[in-house]
Amino acid sequence: MAGRRMVNIRIIDSDNFLELPLSTQALYFHLLLRADDDGFINNPKRIQRMIGGSEDDFKLLIAKQYILTFSSGVIVIKHWRMHNCIKKDRYHETDCINEKNMLYLNENKTYTFEKPQCIQSGDNSEPEWNPSLGKVSLGKSSINNNILPEQAGQQKQEQQKLENDNKDFEQLYQGAREYHMPLKDGGDYVVTENDIERFEQLYPDLDIHAEMRKIYAWLINNTKKRKTKRGMPKFLNGWINRSYVQFVQEPKARANAPKPQIQHNFTQRDYDFDDLEQQLLRKQQEGM
Numbered sequence: 001m002a003g004r005r006m007v008n009i010r011i012i013d014s015d016n017f018l019e020l021p022l023s024t025q026a027l028y029f030h031l032l033l034r035a036d037d038d039g040f041i042n043n044p045k046r047i048q049r050m051i052g053g054s055e056d057d058f059k060l061l062i063a064k065q066y067i068l069t070f071s072s073g074v075i076v077i078k079h080w081r082m083h084n085c086i087k088k089d090r091y092h093e094t095d096c097i098n099e100k101n102m103l104y105l106n107e108n109k110t111y112t113f114e115k116p117q118c119i120q121s122g123d124n125s126e127p128e129w130n131p132s133l134g135k136v137s138l139g140k141s142s143i144n145n146n147i148l149p150e151q152a153g154q155q156k157q158e159q160q161k162l163e164n165d166n167k168d169f170e171q172l173y174q175g176a177r178e179y180h181m182p183l184k185d186g187g188d189y190v191v192t193e194n195d196i197e198r199f200e201q202l203y204p205d206l207d208i209h210a211e212m213r214k215i216y217a218w219l220i221n222n223t224k225k226r227k228t229k230r231g232m233p234k235f236l237n238g239w240i241n242r243s244y245v246q247f248v249q250e251p252k253a254r255a256n257a258p259k260p261q262i263q264h265n266f267t268q269r270d271y272d273f274d275d276l277e278q279q280l281l282r283k284q285q286e287g288m
Helices: 022-034 044-050 055-063 149-165 167-173 193-202 208-221 232-256 273-287
Strands: 067-069 075-077 128-130 134-136 179-182 188-191
Touching: 022 044, 022 055, 022 075, 044 055, 055 067, 055 208, 179 208, 193 208, 208 232
Parallel strands: none
Antiparallel strands: 067 075, 128 134, 179 188
8 A cells, every 4th residue: 555645626625525524524534545556445444443433424425425335344435536646657456356346437537336328439539548447448437347247236235325325415415495304213303494494584694504514414423412303393493592692693792892991090191202212311321
């Protein structure tokens, strides 16, 4: 494994990545640093424990598809080839050959379980050289087309799992008007559009959607403190009220508060600084 890795700013500077909790972002960077030359990691759980990351951080990276998982426990960085381009003389192929054979490359050089469709047929362009894959024809970017039936079935299961894990995030991050909050029993509490409008009326000048995202992230990272369906309304009202006081009421009160007058118990004296300077010069001359 190399001692240096590159990071593509376009990936980590996106709103999608920056909205992740800081602990999740940290886990992603550690996984990126420790991946092999094809972006595979065969001990992700050990890295997670080593840096103090939580299981929810790991699940967030899966749900947002920053990493792809396999039933063997191996993972791969989805945007690996966008991050790193390794020279042929320094490249060492991954030991995770079976997992590598289950993947394809999209046109933007991201890994995928789905075989991409060829944009052009009969393309006679010179094939692009990739040190880790050999010659790859333009428009045909699969890593290995010889997928066995059992591998294809496993691939489909992995893709379905990712789609299921991503369901809540599609509601949360793609402009949805309702939010699915995880409960203690594993179910969901749905904050409806009517609930959002009610909060917006009761708490003007507060970004209710931003607070909902914060609540969701907090529940993801604090599984033991999740609420029951009956206790969720009280939890939401308390959270929104505290945020309104902290971010709206208190700043307004500080801005409108009268400035305190400076009080002292002495009278300001007027000085003739030219006279003081002359006195200082005379004292210096007398001392000489």
